[in-house]
Ligand code: HEC
């Protein structure tokens with residue numbers, strides 16, 4: 001009796017260790033993901049595709065850890081030291097300079113864990129969930145495999161023990177009989193039941209958490225910006241219209257970010273903010289070469305564009321057009337971007353998944369009246385659908401080719 005209890009106790013402790021180490025590992029990757037999203041997504045994708053810099057898929061296999069840390073910490077120093085691979089990649093990218101990052105050792109190890117193990121990307125389609133498994137195994141798959149291995153090991157050990165006992169002529173019991181007996185013995189002990197329930201609860205909670213978090217992969221993405229620009233102050237408190245700064249949203253595919261010269265329309269005069277004093281606004285002057293004391297532009301100054309970190313980013317294969325939605329569709333910016341005028345620091349409000357686009361196309365009626373995009377279609381469609389509301393999907397808004405090149 002006591003021996004059995006000890007064996008099982010050890011087994012439980014071992015499994016708890018197994019699961020705990022997986023969770024710790026997953027936390028590392030999660031933290032690494034945060035670091036990656038805050039610092040790297042402006043220039044890199046986690047695929048093979050090129051953005052400003054190369055796609056980072058498989059980069060931990062291409063280079064060893066020490067090299068990667070040196071590169072990320074200060075790529076220019078590594079290049080200057082004569083490192084051949086660093087020089088080669090620098091020249092391949094026309095000598096664009098990558099930002100330097102002074103992370104702690106722990107942050108580096110989390111970041112590299114993430115780079116080596118980026119999570120599965122999920123694409124939610126309204127007709128069901130389609131998982132695009134292009135980036136390694138998910139945590140839950142790994143958990144399942146480990147659970148399976150554990151069960152197999154127990155099964156094997158019991159059968160070995162039984163055959164040994166049979167060989168010694170002690171008893172003859174089948175493996176399943178043994179397991180059932182052991183199970184009965186096992187659940188008759190309260191501590192065991194408590195342990196298993198605790199482990200089960202943790203696994204369950206973690207699973208639900210991942211499920212919820214996994215939906216909008218980059219929803220709420222809110223990177224730090226080079227200047228503490230607040231939409232709340234500008235679009236909210238001071239009521240500046242979105243189109244004043246994002247002029248091109250009405251005319252073109254892109255909304256674009258205003259250049260520092262647009263800021264100067266007002267900040268030639270406003271050099272002090274109520275929250276940060278002169279500190280943040282001085283960065284605009286630094287970009288355009290303006291001397292706030294003499295109120296003059298510095299002659300011959302080479303303007304430095306402000307390097308805003310991009311927040312919304314659809315993959316290259318998806319086509320999205322702002323003017324089509326804002327002008328023809330008559331949508332408010334807020335329907336997709338949320339309460340921007342209340343955001344001190346801007347974040348991604350919507351999922352930007354395919355399911356999100358399609359869901360809205362299925363639900364939103366096309367504004368036919370006064371819409372010269374569709375005057376030719378108007379009567380035809382009215383005739384066809386006879387008084388039924390005409391939603392975007394009916395005019396072709398869920399055809400693959402409309403959104404994919
Ligand atoms: C401002 C843009 C920018 C940012 C931000 C940036 N990188 Fe880079 N990265 C580059 C460019 C450009 C290159 C290509 C080499 C060059 O021109 O210096 C590069 C190259 C690399 C390489 C070498 C890849 C290869 O295949 O050879 C790695 C690794 C890398 N970056 C990691 C990172 C990580 C990790 C982060 C975030 C902590 C990051 N980068 C942030 C621009 C950037």
Ligand code: HEC
Pocket residue numbers: 225229231234235240241242243244245246257258308309310311312313333334337340341345346
């Ligand atoms: C005074 C100029 C100004 C006004 C007015 C303004 N914005 Fe912006 N917007 C910016 C700047 C600068 C950025 C880049 C910095 C940032 O992300 O906060 C930006 C970023 C954004 C982004 C994120 C872009 C990305 O990187 O993906 C969205 C979305 C956006 N603005 C929407 C709006 C909406 C909606 C309104 C009106 C309610 C608005 N903006 C009003 C200047 C402005």
Ligand code: HEC
Pocket residue numbers: 227228229230233234238240258259260262263264265266267270272273274275276277280281284
């Ligand atoms: C239409 C006029 C207008 C434009 C254009 C404008 N701002 Fe402002 N900005 C203001 C006003 C008004 C304030 C509020 C000053 C205060 O806090 O009393 C302000 C405050 C600020 C502050 C200080 C925040 C604080 O509390 O310390 C920063 C930083 C700033 N703006 C950045 C920008 C940037 C960057 C741009 C260009 C993308 C820009 N602004 C464009 C009117 C404008």
Ligand code: HEC
Pocket residue numbers: 314318319320321324325328329331335336352353356357358360361364365366367371373392395396397402403
């Ligand atoms: C909030 C609702 C909404 C969301 C979200 C939305 N759309 Fe739309 N979309 C519309 C409306 C309304 C129209 C019709 C505009 C018009 O009248 O031409 C439209 C039209 C289109 C069209 C033209 C369809 C045609 O047959 O001409 C394309 C392409 C498109 N959207 C792509 C996208 C993509 C890609 C996304 C996701 C990144 C997206 N939309 C998200 C509302 C939405």
Ligand code: HEC
Pocket residue numbers: 242243246249250253254255256257312313314315320322325326331332333334335336337352
């Ligand atoms: C139907 C949904 C929808 C509406 C309405 C909408 N946007 Fe966007 N916006 C998007 C999507 C999707 C992206 C990402 C586009 C990409 O990555 O190519 C985006 C990106 C942006 C960006 C980043 C720069 C760019 O063009 O990629 C800015 C700034 C922006 N939107 C501002 C606005 C403003 C201002 C309005 C209102 C005038 C507006 N948006 C209305 C969906 C929308």
Ligand code: HEC
Pocket residue numbers: 121122123132314315318352353354357358361397398399400401402403404
């Ligand atoms: C209304 C616009 C829209 C329509 C219609 C649409 N897609 Fe998409 N699709 C998108 C967007 C936006 C993404 C990127 C979503 C993301 O990154 O999460 C995407 C992503 C995908 C991906 C995933 C690729 C990747 O990067 O992992 C596949 C595959 C795909 N679409 C296939 C299709 C097929 C097949 C159809 C026709 C049945 C279709 N799409 C119709 C907008 C659309």
